[in-house]
Amino acid sequence: MTKDARPPLSPLPPLNLGLSSTANREFKFTQQDFERVKKLIYDYAGIALNDSKHDMVYGRLAKRLRAHNFNTFQEYLVLLERGNEAEWEAFINSLTTNLTSFFREAHHFPVLLEHLRANKPAGTLNIWCSAASTGEEPWSLAITAAEAFDSLRPPVKIISTDLDTSVLKTAQAGVYSADKVDKLSPQQLSKFFNKRADGQFEVKAELREMMSFRRQNLIDPMWSVRGPFDAIFCRNVMIYFDRPTQLKILERFAPLLKPNGLLFVGHSENLYHAAHLFKLQGKTVYALEKR
Numbered sequence: 001m002t003k004d005a006r007p008p009l010s011p012l013p014p015l016n017l018g019l020s021s022t023a024n025r026e027f028k029f030t031q032q033d034f035e036r037v038k039k040l041i042y043d044y045a046g047i048a049l050n051d052s053k054h055d056m057v058y059g060r061l062a063k064r065l066r067a068h069n070f071n072t073f074q075e076y077l078v079l080l081e082r083g084n085e086a087e088w089e090a091f092i093n094s095l096t097t098n099l100t101s102f103f104r105e106a107h108h109f110p111v112l113l114e115h116l117r118a119n120k121p122a123g124t125l126n127i128w129c130s131a132a133s134t135g136e137e138p139w140s141l142a143i144t145a146a147e148a149f150d151s152l153r154p155p156v157k158i159i160s161t162d163l164d165t166s167v168l169k170t171a172q173a174g175v176y177s178a179d180k181v182d183k184l185s186p187q188q189l190s191k192f193f194n195k196r197a198d199g200q201f202e203v204k205a206e207l208r209e210m211m212s213f214r215r216q217n218l219i220d221p222m223w224s225v226r227g228p229f230d231a232i233f234c235r236n237v238m239i240y241f242d243r244p245t246q247l248k249i250l251e252r253f254a255p256l257l258k259p260n261g262l263l264f265v266g267h268s269e270n271l272y273h274a275a276h277l278f279k280l281q282g283k284t285v286y287a288l289e290k291r
């Protein structure tokens with residue numbers, strides 16, 4: 001074959017660098033569509049999306065358009081605005097950010113352990129994990145409670161809630177791949193988990209006895225969760241809310257805490273705007289201002 005007789009090269013497929021270029025989009029997603037989405041999620045969940053989330057929102061909701069065989073965001077938004085319940089659930093689950101890990105912000109756990117021991121009760125200690133995501137946080141609380149009382153059945157109850165029904169299912173299942181549990185010590189793994197034939201780690205049945213899981217939207221006017229709690233964990237969710245929404249939630253947390261209860265918040269959250277309610281007790285740990 002001469003040089004000139006070589007077959008033509010087939011064109012290279014376009015490089016997918018994970019960048020969502022507006023021009024290459026499958027669906028048209030205008031600023032007006034984005035504003036409608038922003039209003040819906042803000043009104044329902046208090047989540048304040050800023051303009052940097054435009055591409056993220058497009059990527060996550062494009063899947064919902066495909067699921068319905070819709071051609072436009074208008075069709076999809078009309079479905080939501082008409083109140084289609086199943087789609088609302090999928091919409092919310094698509095737009096929440098669920099990043100979490102076992103013993104995230106590790107400095108909180110020794111504080112909790114000491115707090116539980118110091119309040120060793122006549123009755124049961126109660127903890128609310130209010131943005132539990134896929135469960136790594138509440139199971140870390142359960143492990144801490146077990147370690148505090150050196151028992152797989154400590155006198156502790158943990159209620160875990162989240163807005164997102166899909167992550168709550170994962171939380172409740174309590175089954176994690178090896179990479180998710182790699183921050184745990186070998187002793188914690190063998191004490192609190194069973195290794196399954198598929199290589200995943202499943203929390204032990206005894207630990208489950210202290211746990212309950214339920215959906216709770218923190219901005220709902222009524223909460224099904226009742227105190228009083230020895231500790232409330234509300235970590236890395238208030239960053240999604242604006243200040244007035246944060247304040248409303250904090251005003252509702254205060255009466256649910258026992259007089260010496262503790263509120264644990266995320267590393268980038270502070271309660272300066274709620275100084276009349278909570279005072280700093282340690283790094284991102286708060287106590288009631290008035291007991």
Ligand SMILES: C[S@@+](CC[C@H](N)C(=O)[O-])C[C@H]1O[C@@H](n2cnc3c(N)ncnc32)[C@H](O)[C@@H]1O
Nearest residue numbers: 045096099100131133163164217218235236237
């Ligand atoms: C980034 S995760 C944080 C998980 C865990 N607290 C941690 O710190 O690792 C935020 C969680 O807040 C939940 N969330 C967002 N808005 C909520 C709301 N209005 N009510 C309850 N949960 C909400 C999301 O579904 C998500 O699982």
